[in-house]
Amino acid sequence: MSTDNWLADTRTSYDTVAGNYADLVRNALSELPYLRAALSLFADGVIAAGDGPVADIGCGPGHITAHLHELGLDAFGVDLSPGMITVARRDHPHLRFQVGSMTDLSVPAASLAGLLAWQSLIHLPDEDVPTVLGDFHRSLRPGGLLQLLFHTGDGSRLKTEGYGGHPMKVHVHRRPPDRVATWLRHAGFEVEAQLLLNNPEGEVSQAFLFARRPRRA
Incomplete structure (x- = not known):
C-alpha cells in the first residue's frame, strides 16, 4: 500500500x-x-442480522461510537490519531477505543457484525481505497453490514487549516457515489442503498452507501 507521508x-x-x-x-x-x-x-440492520461487535473506523472523538452504543450496539472505535483516542476515552470512558489505521486493520477475519466509516475514507488516496475496502470485507462476517459516509464530487484539495484555526495538512478527496459503489462491488460487497445529502445551495455534498458482505460467496 502506498502510504507515502499522508498517514x-x-x-x-x-x-x-x-x-x-x-x-x-x-x-x-x-x-x-x-x-x-x-x-x-444501520443499527436496526445489524441487530436484525444477529447482532455482534461493530467497529467505528475513523471514530474521532467517539461521538458516533457513543450514539451507536445508545442504539443498542456493541460498538468500539478505532482512529489513526492518538489525540482523538485520548479525547474519546475521556468523554466516553465506558466504551472501547483504540489507536489504529484502516490501512492495517487489526481485526480478526469475519469477526464484525457491522462496520461504519464516516468521513474517514476522504483522506485515503484513490489507489489505496480498494485495498481498504477489501479489508473491511475480510473483517465482516457473512451478512455483516457496512455504512460509508463521504464527500461527493470529483477532485481533491489540500486542507491547511481547520477547527479553531489550527494548522493541518490533509488531502480531502471528493468522489462520485457510483465510483465508490463500483469499488465496493469489486471488493465483494452487495450495495443495498444510496442516500444523497444536499448542502444549503441544493447541491449534493455528501453521500451514504449501505452495503453488505453476502451471506454466501
Whole structure:
C-alpha cells in the first residue's frame, strides 16, 4: 500500500485539532436528523442480522461510537490519531477505543457484525481505497453490514487549516457515489442503498452507501 507521508500528516493534523474538533461535533447529531436516521437504519440492520461487535473506523472523538452504543450496539472505535483516542476515552470512558489505521486493520477475519466509516475514507488516496475496502470485507462476517459516509464530487484539495484555526495538512478527496459503489462491488460487497445529502445551495455534498458482505460467496 502506498502510504507515502499522508498517514503521518493526517495523524499529526488530527492530533493538533482533537480538542477543538470534539467541541464542535459533541452535540452535532441532535441537529442532523438525516444522519441520525442513517445510524438508526444501520443499527436496526445489524441487530436484525444477529447482532455482534461493530467497529467505528475513523471514530474521532467517539461521538458516533457513543450514539451507536445508545442504539443498542456493541460498538468500539478505532482512529489513526492518538489525540482523538485520548479525547474519546475521556468523554466516553465506558466504551472501547483504540489507536489504529484502516490501512492495517487489526481485526480478526469475519469477526464484525457491522462496520461504519464516516468521513474517514476522504483522506485515503484513490489507489489505496480498494485495498481498504477489501479489508473491511475480510473483517465482516457473512451478512455483516457496512455504512460509508463521504464527500461527493470529483477532485481533491489540500486542507491547511481547520477547527479553531489550527494548522493541518490533509488531502480531502471528493468522489462520485457510483465510483465508490463500483469499488465496493469489486471488493465483494452487495450495495443495498444510496442516500444523497444536499448542502444549503441544493447541491449534493455528501453521500451514504449501505452495503453488505453476502451471506454466501
